[in-house]
Amino acid sequence: MGAYRLLLAVLVAVSHMGKTFMGLNPGVIAVISFLIISGFVMTSLIERNYKAPEKVGLFYLDRALRLYPQFLFYFVVSCAVIYFLLPGTPQAAELTLRNIAASLAIVPLGFYMFGAAGSWILPPAWSLGLEMCFYLMIPFLIIYRARGVAFALSVVVFMAACLGFINTDLYGYRLLPGVLFMFLCGSYLYKAQPKDLAIAAGTAVVAALMFAAIMAGWIERRPFNAEVTAGIALGVPAVYLLTKLRFHRIDEFLGNISYGVFLNHYVVMYFLHAVWSVAYDGAVVATVLALSLLLSGVSYYCVERPALKLRHALRAGAKYGVGRPLDRETAA
Template identity: 70%
Template sequence: MGVYRLLLAVLVALSHMGINFAGLNPGVVAVISFLIISGFVMTSLIERNYNALSKVGLFYVDRALRLYPQFLFYLCLSCAVIYFLLPGTPQAAELTFRHIVANLAIVPLDFYMFGLAGTELMPPAWSLGLELCFYLAIPFLLIFKLRGVAFVLSGAVFLVACLGYINTDVYGYRLLPGVLFMFLCGSYLYGEQAKGRLIVAATLLGVAVLFVAIMAGWIERRPFNAEVTLGVALGIPAVFLLTKLRQHPLDEFFGNISYGVFLNHFVAMYLLRALWPLAYIGWYVEAVMVLAFVMSIVSYHAVERPALKLRHKLRAGVRTGAAQAPGSESVA
């Protein structure tokens, strides 16, 4: 899974440098796989550690310790690069108190289209806002067994958006109501329940038909509806198969640096734009990726690993408390 996550981060970076494949935006396709992976991982995490209302707050702390350390590091680095090296640019115009606070909160980044946040300081971070919205919802969906209802409602919103009756980009890709079912596809892949597998298989078939219809011109192609349907059609089998494989140390290494690459490639682009203002072609693309990889390795060891230890202590404490509570069930 680690190599796959790094590949997805690279595809997001390439898309931000204007690289498409067969007229399709690879970054959008990659983001959908990230959503499916998140649904799988969060369900596993909650079922094993935080499957009670009293533990929801601890789940949020766990997620904050995951997202924030490297995010804050690269946000500060991005602001410094913009302030000192890119004055007078659209990025510099967003160095205001309101925009910085919105970035720090993360969630407003998912609602940038409504003017709640800017998108120039950390452009990929809008999807972290979407992730946080999912994190806020998923414990309650699992604890109160509301996944099925949420899946149907979200799928309906997505279909209406995909067909263009409401804004396709906003409600079919950016906001939680239209993409929650994609997260939940990953959620249903966790465990061995036949009903969940049937729901995911039916979804896979449905989005594959939608993709073919869009590419054939039977359904009007709108912003990212082809990429999103392709992302679901490719992401479901990829996540299903990869979660069955045993993790290799090298795979773990690649997974560890994937989050940094996802966050930092714009910092690398800003640095190279300031120092060598050339088009995003040839060696420039390679230089961005090399710089992103190097920065990610450094930030993982210097920033992420200390937070990782705190997360492990938090989960160990939750398991110990559950084991010691009278009548409690053991947690694997």
């Protein structure tokens, strides 16, 4: 699944450079697959290591060790680039103590639309706030077997948003109540029983039908409802099939650098905007992606890997007791 995750990160980066595909935003479609992957991986992680109320705190620590190292690195780099190279811009205006403190907590980034944090220091990180909200809930949904109720309630919120009864962008894409069922589609794919697989597959089919109806004009097109439904329809089968593939080191490497690409492409764009202010034609897009990939490789080996050792030790202690070896991490 590593190559797929890197492809998704590239699509997010390309979308932020203003590129679309058949009138659709590829970054939004990619984010939905990220949510489905997260649901699958978090369920695997909890089932194997943290499936007990007393271990939920360790799960949260595991996730912090996953998200924070590269996030902090690129957040600091972005602040430096903005401060020194982009003075007087909207980005520079967000370099306040309040915004920086809120951003470092990550969760407020998912509520930037309500003024909880700034959105321009590291723009892709808003979805990390959404991920954090999911992390806070998923252990309890699994331990207390509440996924079904949560799934149904989330679908209701999403349908109301998709059809325009409530804000489509917020509740159909950016906030947990409307997208929780997308995470849970991935959760149901982990060791899927027939009922679980039927729920995920049925959701993908309904999403495909809704996408067709939106594109045909039978359902009014609203902010990102076409992309989100397309993302569900494509993401569920893609994740299901990719989880059946055997481990390969090249795929692992590509997955390892995907998080850095997701985080750092805006930093590269800010830098190039300051020193080489040109339109995002093919050459500039290729330059951004090349630099982003290079930086991601450096940050993975210099920043991420030391934290990875701590996560492995944490899981070994949670599952077996200190000193017992841990299985290879599959996709987180």
